[in-house]
Each structure stands twice: as C-alpha cells, then as structure tokens.
Amino acid sequence: FLTGLPISYYAATYGVDMDLLTRGAGFGYIGSTISSFVYASFTFILFALEAAIMAYALELYFHLPLYLGYMLSALVVIPLVTHGVTLISRIQMITQPIWLVLLVLPFIAIIHKQPELIGQLTRFAGQSGEGGHFNVLMFGAATAVGVALITQIGEQVDYLRFMPEKTRENRLRWHLGVLIAGPGWILLGIAKMLGGALLAVLAINSGVAFAQAVNPNQMYLAGFGQVFSSPTVAVLATAFFVVISQVKINMTNAYAGSLAWSNFFARLTHSHPGRVVWAVFNALIAVLLMELDVFQALDQVLGFYSNIAISWITAVVADLVVNKPLGLSPKGIEFRRAYLYDINPVGVGAMVLASLLSMAAFAGLFIASPAIAWATRGKYYIARQPVQFGKMRSKKCVICEKEYETEDMAHCPAYQGSICSLCCCLDARCNDVCKPHARFSAQWQAALRAMLPQSLSRYLTNGLGHYLLLMLVTVLFLASLLGLIYLHEESALMQTGAAMLPQLRLAFLKMFGALLLASAIVVWWLVLTSESRRVAQEESNRQTGLLTREIELHGQTDAQLQLAKKQADQANQAKSRYIAGISHEIRTPLNSILGYAQLLDNDPSIPEHRQQAIRVIRSSGEHLLSLIEGSLDIARIEGGKFSFDIKEVPFPDFIGQLVRMFELQAHSKGLTFHYELTGDLPRIVRADRRRLGQILINILGNAVKFTSTGGIVFRLHYAREMASFEVEDSGPGILDEEREHIFEPFSRGSAGNSASATGTGLGLPISKMLTQMMGGELSLHRA
Template sequence: MSITLPEGGSVPKPEGGAVPKKRKFNRFVNNPVIEDYSLRYAPKSFRTWSQYAVFSAALGGIAYLADQAIGGSLAVQYGFTNAFYGILAAATVIFLTGIPIAYYCAKYNVDVDLLTRGAGFGYLGSTITSVIYASFTFIFFALEGSIMAQAFLLYFGLPLPYGYALASLLIIPLVAFGMTLLSKLQVWTQPVWLFLLFSPPIAVLAVDPHAISQWTSFAGSSPSGTAFNPLLFGAAAGIALSLIAQIGEQADYLRFMPDKTKQNSIGWWLAVLGAGPGWVILGAAKQLMGSFFASVAFNHGTPLAKANEPIQMYHAGFTAMFGAGMVAISVATFFVVLSQIKINVTNAYSGSLSWSNFFSRLLHAHPGRIVYIFLNIGISLTLMEANMFSFLGKILGFYSNVAVAWIGAVVADLVINKPLLKLSPSYIEFKRAHLYNFNPVGFGSMVIASIISVAAFFGLFGAYAAAFSSFIALGVAFVASPIIAIATKGKYYIAREATYAAGVDHSTLNCVSCGYEYEKQDMTSCPFHAGSICSLCCSLDSDCGDMCKQPHAAPVLSYGTPPVV
C-alpha cells in the first residue's frame, strides 16, 4: 500500500503499517531567536539584517586581544624579524583559504559545519571537524577569558581563579539570544572599540620617536636575536596559522547574508570578502601591534615574561596618552574587558552551534543550542584554571596542524573538485537524507594530512619539517583531496538526488514529523515518515535506518533541481 502526497508521487508505508511518532521540541528549540537555526539552513524569512549589519557584526566578532597576545608571544619568543614574516605568511594563507569558504557559506546560508558535510566529508565524517571547530572556540574562549582575568587582577586585585570564573559567567546572558542580540552588541560598541584600539599606538609614536627602531631591534628571548632564522620563522607562522579556523566564526555571521542579486552584487561581495577572509587583514595588523606593544611594555619596565599580556601592553599604551596614573590603567582595563566580551560572545555562540551539530548526529537528540553554551564555557573555564596562557605557543602550534588539514581539505573541494574536476556537486548538500555517512575525499585527505603533519610537528621528519608542519598539513590535504576524488570518481558525495529547489525557491512546506513549517531548502521527502521532513527531524531520527538511501527504496519526491553555480 502507498500514500499519495500533496506534492505528487508516492512512498511506501513503514513496515507493519506503524505510524512514526510525531517529534516535539522543547521551548528553546522552538524559539528561533534563541535557537538561531543552529542546525539548519538560515531561511530567507529570518535573514532580515542588511549587508552592513552582517559585515559589522562579523568584524565585531574579531575584537579579541588574542591577536595581540599571539603577536607579543611570537616577538618575545622568536624576535621581531621572525615574528613579522611569520605573521605575514600566515595571514596570506588564511586570507586565500577564507575566500571560497566565505562565498559558499554566504551564498547557501549555512555554517561551516554544514558546509563541511557537503564539501567532501559526508554526514558523519564531518563530526570530527565539529570537534576541531568546537576546540577552536573553547581554546580561544579560554585565552580571551585569561586576558580578561589578567585585567581584573591588575585593576581590582582579583585573584586569577576568581577572575576566570567571572570572565566566563559574564558571557552567558549575552550569548543566549544569538544573532539577534550579538549583531546589536557588536554594532553599538564598534566606534568606541575602534578608537581605543588605534589611539594608543598613535600616542606612543607621538611621544616616543624611537619606538619603531626599538621594536624592529627587539630580540625578546630569541636565540638568533633579530636575525632571520628559517626554523623560527616556520614555528612562528605555524602558531599564527592556528587562527585559520576563525573563518568558521565569520561564517556563523555570513550565513545570515541577504540573497545576492544584481542590485546588491557589489555591496554583497564587499561584505562577504570584508567579513569573511578580510578579518585577517585587521587580525594581522593586531598581531603586529601586539609585537610592537610587547617591545613598548618591555622598554617601559614590564618583565619579559609578562610583556605578552595585553593588559600590560595597553597600560603602557594608554600611559602615553594620559600619563601614569589611574586614568591610564582604568581605560586600559575597560578596553580589555570590552574587547573580550565582544569576542567571547562569538566564541560561546559558535561553540554552541558546533557542539549541537556534533551531538545531534551521534546521539539523535537536540536539547537546544543554549544547552551547549554551558558545555563550551565549562571546558574553557577548566583550561583557564589549568593556566593554559603559560603554554599558549605549544597548544596553538599543535592545534594548527589539525585545523589547517581540515580547512585545506574543504578548500580543495570548493576550488578544485567542484568547479574544475566537477566530481563534487556544484551546490552545498548538507542533509542526512542525501549524503553518505563518510566521504573519503575530504575526510580521508584531512586524516592523512593530520597524521603526517602531527608526526612532523613532533620531530619525526627532522627540524625543518617540525617548523613547517602546518604548511605540510595544508599541502598534503590540498593534493590528497582531488587525488581521492578522482580515484573514487566522486561517487561518495551524493547518496540520493536532491529533492529541493536550492537557492531560488523560498516557499515552505510542513514537516510531517514536527509539524512546523520550513523553506524547501531545509526539507526532503521521507519514505519512513511518508511525507516531507525537515533536516533537523531527519538528523534526529533513530528508527528509520536510512531507508531512503537504500537501493530498494521507492522513488522520492522531486521539489526542484539543484542550482547550477
């Protein structure tokens, strides 16, 4: 027996004639302001922000001082010359790899987790990248929280363990309401933050004409002094490359971009490039600023071991503006706290999205994005209490190998396998019903690149391979992806043809499982439920056995054809 659906076509009833249970979500999942379509395509009806608002919110998300801390640490550890060229090399790689990711996320209105699924990793294959991305958010939340706690210690005398807890608790109420509140927070605070960011270096240069020469001759604790050393340059670039996963946080904003049209094409591209890969232009400038301020702080009496702390840097900077005293330290503390709030709401928000994706696929349950805010912040607080700031370079150096391998595999799929080899679909398919669980193209190339680069990082292939292990990760992933795509003839991308009108049709359908209405791009036809089902209900179903992808499954409904890019 079969059931005829409103869209036309027919599907079989589940075995035994049993009717699958209707799914009910809790109030957090049902509230779009709180949930923010965390596991879904962002529908046009929800994307009400202008290009400028998305651009400004995305740039506000990089208001962190980790750049300054990293730049200062590199200058202290490797000296000015190696830090300078390492920062520029890493920024170039990050900018180029960020372009295709930003474009596809903005065009198809998906976050980096959903993008990864359709860029060669498969439905379950991308779970590991969800953890990689979640690791980025809690590592940098911990780093930013540590920086805020250092400011609390200097200004209020609050011991670091209590400062870590306060820095974490401040974020929870701000991030609970997602993009709706985050966009306003970032826009409102942007002018003040920009003024406080750029005025101290100008003031330092005005009162100390020797500051630049002292910076360029700053050797820190480098064994090579200020001379260029390939090994130290490679190590510095590798640490800076740990920030490559920041494009994921930018994509969490870019998925809310309005549709690209002929009328808004120029502004759309400027917003995507500026808020996407463009973050690293400001990021690299901030890292160089951090190396500059480490020199300034050291030359004004700060111990070398503390010269990489942003609160020390900006205390020295604002002292040049206001003179020694409470005004300088008060403004420096305000700036540090403001910066850390602006970034850690983004870290907590992005981490909640990534953990939601991870657990929904493994456990077939979704209590709501807001629940995972507490998980992400809890892990971050644990890292802070373990004093991760003291071994920052080692953590970031190791992490960058895996993060670069992931990004390299995704970019290779987007720029080679899709447009050139045409073995990968031209569009982004993220729904469980249409994907194989594992695609060896992206997943395999990332694993291979990670294993080789991590082995290199720990010295298995010699000193030079250890110094340039992150670049090895990028190169191996970029080469392995198209090779595996050719070897498998791209057959593991799509398990079943798409049944939605992607990119053009914003009409809606009711989900047969939860009963709510979603745009067709978030829907598929389901033989188990005998109707149209939304992507989240499809992800959470633990009883269907993926019957829609089995060879004997009845033909599925057609809601349109995938777009041609």
C-alpha cells in the same frame, strides 16, 4: 586569506554555517562531526585564552583572585548568548566606536611621543640575542601558532550566512561585504599582530619581563601609559578596554561553540536540548582549561592544534576550489542527511592524512583532497538523488508540521512524506532506511571486505571487531593526551627538578595502565550495550512490521465492512421504499374493506348467522392495518425520516386517561390493576403525545393481553425532571433465550404464539426504537 575567500563565498551564497558547508564539501554527514569537534575545540580553547586575559585585567584593577576571575570571565557572556545573534550584533555595534577609540589611542600616542619605537621593532632581537636576523625555525614556530587561528573563518561564517540574497542591484555591495567580513579579518589580524608586537617592545623597554610582555594587559598598560600621565587612569583604561574586547570576542566564541557542540551531539545522540546547554558546557570547559593555566602553555596548545585546524580548513577549500570546478564534486552544497553518506573519504581522508603526517605545506593538503576524489570518482558525495519538488517554494514537514523552503526539505520513505533537515538529523528511529548503504557501519563492512580476506573480515564485523576498533581508538587517544601532558610537565621540570623525571615517567605509565584497564571495561560494556540495543531495535522493527501488517489487514477488513454496511443500508432503504409503496397500494382497498365491514356489522338486517363472518373480516382487516402501520413506522425510523411532533401535554390528565382505559380492560378479564405514583407530577410537559402514548399502550396492552390471572401494577416515579415508568404483571413472562430476540421486528415470544394471543410482533421493537430516539431506555427484567 586565500582559504577564507571560497569558504565565505559559499557560506554567504547558500546560507549555511561551517558545519553544513563541511558536510557538502567532502566530509559527509557523520564525517562533518569530526570537523564540528575540531571547531568546537577551537572555540573553547580561544574562549579560555580570551577569558584568561580578561581575568588578568580584573586582577590588575580590582585585585580579584584569578580563580574567581576565570569563572566570572567565562560565565558573564552566557546571558548575552542566550538571546541569539540579534542581541550579539546589537552589542557589537554599540561597543564598536568605544573599542576602536581605545584601540588606536596608544598607537597615536606612541607615534607622537616615541616614533623611533617603530624602528626598534624592526631590529628587536627578543630573547634569541641574534641581533634581529631572520630565523627560519622561530618563524615556523610563530607561524604554527598563527595558523591555529585559521578556523576563525568559521566564526565569520556564522555572520555571513545571514547575508541577503545576491541580486543584480546589490551585487557589488554583496561581494564587498563578503570580502571584508570573511577573509578580510586576516588583514585586520595582521595589523593587530604587528601592533601587539610594537606594544610588547614598548612593555619590555619599560622594564616588563619577557614572560609577562606577551600578556595583552601588560602591553596595553604600557601603551596607555603613553596616553595618560596618571598610572591609576592608565590601569583603569587598560582594564576597561580589555574587558570590552574579551566580551566582544567571547560572545562570538560562545555562540559559535554552542552551534558546534549542538551539531556534534545532535548527530551522535539524535537529541537537541538547546544551544543554551552547550553554551554553558563550552564555558565550563573553558573554566577548566583556565584553571590548568592554559595561557602559560599558549604556544604548545595552539602549535599542536594548528596541524589539525589547517588540515580541516584546507581539505574543505580544496573541495570548493578544485573538486567542484573539475566535476569531481557535485555543484552546490548538499547538507541534508537524507542524501548524504555518513562518511565521505574525500574530505575525511584528506584531513586525517594531512593531520597524521603533520603536513604544514599548503600544496600537500590540496593534493590529498583532489587525489582521493579522483580515486573514488566522487561516489561518496551524494548517497541518493534528491527528490525534486518542482516549482514549490516551501513544504510542510511531516514531523514538526512547520513550513520550510524546499532546499531544506527531503523526501523520507520512513514517514512517507517530506521532512525538514533538523527533524531528519534528530530522528533516531528511521535507521537511514532511505540510504542503508550509506551508513557508517555499511561503509566500514564494505571497506573490510575490500581490504581483507572474507574469512578474516567476517570476524571483524561482529562484537569482537567493534571492541578491538574502539580499543584502538581509545589507546591512541589516551596515549596522545597523556603524552602531551607529560611533555608539558617534562619541559617545566627540566629547569627546576630534572632528577624527578624518572618518577614522573613511572607515574604517567601507571596512570596510563590504570586508565587503559578502566577503558577496556567501559568499552566492552559499550559494545555489549550497543549489541543489545541493536537486537532490541531489530525485534522492535519486526514487531512494528507485524503491527503495520495487522493494521493494513484491519484496514482491508474495515473497508469490506463499510462496503457491506453501505450495501445493507441501500438494501434497507430499498425495503423501506418498497414497504411505503406497497402499503399505499394495500391500504386503499383495505380501507374499503374495513369501511364496508363496519357498515355491515352495524346493519340490523344482516342475519345473525352472518354477523360472525363479518366480525372476522373486520378483525382481520384491523390486524392487517396495524401491521402496515407498524411496518411503516419501522421503515421511517430506520430510514431516518421519522420526526416527533413536540407539544405541551397536560401530564396528569394524560396519565389518568391511560390508567382508566387499562383499568377497564383488566377488570373485564378479571384482573386487578394498580397505579402507584412517586413524586409530584408537573402540570405540563413537552412531548409527542401520540408517540409517548403509543409506547405506554404497547407495554400496558401486552401486560393485559398475556396475563390470565393475577393483575398488573403500573408505577410512575418522577424526580429531578426525570420520569420512570415500570409495568409489572403476573403473566407467563419471557424466557431467557428469547430476551435478545424479543425486541427484533416480527419476533414473538412463546406466550405470544398461543391461539388466544394476537399481535404483529412489532409493538415492542417500535416502542424500544421510539424510546431510544426520545433519549430514554427500555429494558426487560424477570422476577
């Protein structure tokens, strides 16, 4: 009761389960993995015991073989657990009235029919035959079995962590709820243990053997025999009550076990396949234990387990009620990986010390935890100071992108943002970059340097040292496991076949040697694999650093390119504004020059020898005007201010006018001009007639201009609402080295530099730009 009180209060206050509470109460991030394993072991041991009782009930009524009953009893709760604590709570509430009625009925009948049985209980001597006198050794053995149930508080905490927040209005009800649902289970447990003892006395008085009287089925069969006169009804009531009881208990066991295994493996593997997987895993272990007949070795199993269980629970309690008030431990419960050392020697050391010395004395456990906390000055509770988020109530995780309360968030330097506690636990790539000094490997190396000379500690931190450490743990584990099994088998053989003990001892020694040899190979393989993984991780980190540096450099280059592009765009816009402004100033006098040149050219009074000069003035003015118009078009296109005037165009007439116009020009130069049409032209198309004509006139005009002999072929192919224009001439062509520059403004090929050819060098660039803006393509091919 006293150990459950502070655990229940802190769990309900901070909304944490037993694993998270252990993390912040002196065990650290990886250190609480040990307690998760201990708690998970409790859940599957209790799960197996309760399921075995249910299997006996099924055998009692349905005559179901035990091996099938074991499997059915273990697996039946899995579908119920998969729906979470909401369904579990609903089933508990629905079955609670039925369970309570069946629980108290036998005791009411006993008080009514055999009230003297209570007096017999106080004088019952059992198998000892000591007349009921108090026996310290037997009391200690019974206490050892009962103490194993101390971890039941963990299952109570799984419900208490969902308690509403304590306020001034609900303060009394909140404390009362924590008291009843938390340590209050002990009071009901004591009453049930006394009631079980009373039923056991009743069963023994009814002729049940001592070995069978501890079976709850036999106890309640005797009890319901006092309620119902029909043996069949009594058996049915017993089976029904036991099944309900075991389902209620094992739902909680399976749920709590799935949480414990999930926490255990999530820290070791950084993966979270889901609680359903671990619920099945817990049930399968329970089935294996039942097949090994764990119920018959109940006292040995729980007696051994109680030493570890009480060591863990009281180490946690000592931190909560001693270390925190004395300031040896930080206030509150810090459970986030980002702020914890992997191993906190306070809780882990207290638990290991108490377990190794088999300290059953309550005070001894309390002394260990405060003593270690004082010796380490509370250094190993917090690896780095938590980042404060101010008044913000929630933050978004940079990995899962979900909103969480700031109490569940930490700042992650690896991902440069806030990360939730779950994603932080499952991440396997950061290598605790936020707290490298708090990793278990760093703590282990620091401990070796502190305890051993530098010349010796250097060898124990490499692969050989890791191998020796793992082998030491493996040898201790194998020796403990096989030793327990041997002692169990030895106690069984002492009564039937003591002569076989030497052969049994030899067989166990051979088994230990074989397992040790196989373990040595497996451990060496694990060490080599770990070393390879470490080297690969270092290389990956190096390559990642180089890639990150390259990305940063690319980012700087891109920023410079963007700046240069911006400056170029600004210069281009300035050029466009300048051209637009200067063209206006040039066109005003140029229009006057062209106008007077046209008037003088048509004036018959001008002497013949002056007409040639006037024609040169007019031709030069028109060339300058076309240059200005082309420059303005390019400026508007590059500045994004160009727009099309889309209207309906009679397409056949439009093409016919172009063909007739260039036929005349070609024939005037002595050239041939052929027009080839493929497909049926639509009567009307929507296009900018002026700009489409400008493109075709530029291309056809160049073909006529630069062709001296031969002819020009103009082809038009129309199909599937797509028009393809092709102009072929027999001119000098364009050299290969000039192709990439021919579409640049003011660029002219070698043929255009002849004295007979005139032009601005803007026709092709403007035509290509207009074609692309219309969604088309302009290309050049040389035969």
